[in-house]
Amino acid sequence: MNQIKRESDFVKEKSAQKQTNQKNNTDKKEKVYRQCKAILKNGKRCSRKAQEGSDYCWQHQNKNKD
Known part of the structure; x- marks a missing residue:
């Protein structure tokens, strides 16, 4: 019986860790930076x-408007 209790405690602990990790991942929304698409005079x-x-x-935002 003790072994079963320990296993269930282990499962609960892992579940709590997973929920914490998911919460931390949503809190850490990293900005993704993209490189400017403009082509310079030198190509x-x-x-x-x-x-x-x-x-x-x-610098290139207004120069490339359609």
Whole structure:
């Protein structure tokens, strides 16, 4: 009987750890930065980070509007 109790305690503990990990993962929403899609005069791609909600950085955002 003690062995069964220990196993159930182990299962409960693992379940609690899993729930804690899931909560921590949702709290840690990392921003994903994309590279600007602009092509420079020298033919290379701009190395800046794209603005949030855009494909272009602050400098190229207005130059690439359709």
